[in-house]
Amino acid sequence: MPELPSVTWAMSHRGRHLAAALTAIVFGLLAACGAPAQPEANGREPVVVTFSVLGDLVRNVGGDYVTVTVLAGGGVDSHTFSPSAADGAALAGAHLVFENGLGFEPWLDDLYRASGSHAALTVVTEGLPLITANWPTARGAGGDQSGLQSYDPHVWHSAANAITMTQKIRDALVLADPANAAALAVNADAYSAQLTDLDARIRAMVETVPAENRVLVTSHDSLGYFAHAYGFTIAGSAFGSLSTEAADPSAGEIADLIEQIKATGVPAIFAENVENSELMEQIARDAGVSLAPTLFTDALSAEDGDAPTYIALMTWNATAIVTALGGSAG
Numbered sequence: 001m002p003e004l005p006s007v008t009w010a011m012s013h014r015g016r017h018l019a020a021a022l023t024a025i026v027f028g029l030l031a032a033c034g035a036p037a038q039p040e041a042n043g044r045e046p047v048v049v050t051f052s053v054l055g056d057l058v059r060n061v062g063g064d065y066v067t068v069t070v071l072a073g074g075g076v077d078s079h080t081f082s083p084s085a086a087d088g089a090a091l092a093g094a095h096l097v098f099e100n101g102l103g104f105e106p107w108l109d110d111l112y113r114a115s116g117s118h119a120a121l122t123v124v125t126e127g128l129p130l131i132t133a134n135w136p137t138a139r140g141a142g143g144d145q146s147g148l149q150s151y152d153p154h155v156w157h158s159a160a161n162a163i164t165m166t167q168k169i170r171d172a173l174v175l176a177d178p179a180n181a182a183a184l185a186v187n188a189d190a191y192s193a194q195l196t197d198l199d200a201r202i203r204a205m206v207e208t209v210p211a212e213n214r215v216l217v218t219s220h221d222s223l224g225y226f227a228h229a230y231g232f233t234i235a236g237s238a239f240g241s242l243s244t245e246a247a248d249p250s251a252g253e254i255a256d257l258i259e260q261i262k263a264t265g266v267p268a269i270f271a272e273n274v275e276n277s278e279l280m281e282q283i284a285r286d287a288g289v290s291l292a293p294t295l296f297t298d299a300l301s302a303e304d305g306d307a308p309t310y311i312a313l314m315t316w317n318a319t320a321i322v323t324a325l326g327g328s329a330g
């Protein structure tokens with residue numbers, strides 16, 4: 001049985017919150033607990049992925065060799081996700097689990113334990129160059145002060161990071177299914193080539209944005225890796241937190257952020273698909289700037305939405321950001 005990487009985060013931060021939900025899940029799982037996971041009848045590896053963005057990466061590498069179950073699906077916020085009994089059952093039947101780590105899935109470790117799963121866990125952020133939330137926010141410099149989430153978990157907003165994650169996914173799938181190693185490597189290489197192209201397209205778009213406009217204000221601190229990779233400054237965020245679990249900002253904190261927006265002179269700020277946009281609408285109005293089309297930050301859209309894949313998400317976000325800040329996405 002593999003080591004669980006982030007037990008202390010989940011227990012200390014969300015333990016009480018999860019207790020009621022987990023009780024229900026445990027009872028729902030009595031039949032599944034301890035049962036060894038069986039290969040699918042079709043020979044595919046049963047794989048569980050914690051959230052939608054990562055699920056798309058795993059599907060691109062795993063192709064026909066995996067059956068992927070995503071727990072926090074399109075439009076669902078992983079920070080505040082409440083797993084169901086069905087999610088526990090999926091874990092119990094999985095051979096492999098892919099998670100982001102860094103506190104992004106505060107519900108996972110308890111769920112994994114309650115499910116009796118023996119699946120191998122892969123934390124796709126291991127080995128990535130991580131950044132901390134040290135930009136100014138509505139809560140003041142330093143971001144989350146709890147110490148539990150000092151590293152920014154939103155690594156996928158850099159396409160280069162997604163390429164590294166793709167390699168990690170390939171390695172884990174090959175370990176579980178060595179007979180298909182060559183085909184999995186072909187899939188990973190083909191997808192990585194698409195991601196390299198995506199990275200170049202974003203860079204070309206950003207080049208068209210006036211340098212003084214390359215400033216981001218969002219709902220929560222979700223775009224640190226985007227800013228770092230593509231040359232933007234983070235001027236602040238409404239919630240001043242790496243997690244959407246943060247309490248609403250006070251009137252004074254909002255006033256400070258509005259002053260910050262005015263001082264930077266940016267033409268637009270950004271709402272996110274996993275947050276209520278009303279607060280950002282109010283901040284934009286009071287600061288006299290535009291509210292750009294909503295970004296997809298922590299989750300894909302629904303299948304029939306504007307960002308049903310990772311590449312679509314990154315393309316949408318880059319287009320919205322570049323256009324709102326005075327550049328050209330064409």
Ligand SMILES: [Zn+2]
Nearest residue numbers: 222242244298
């Ligand atoms: Zn987030």
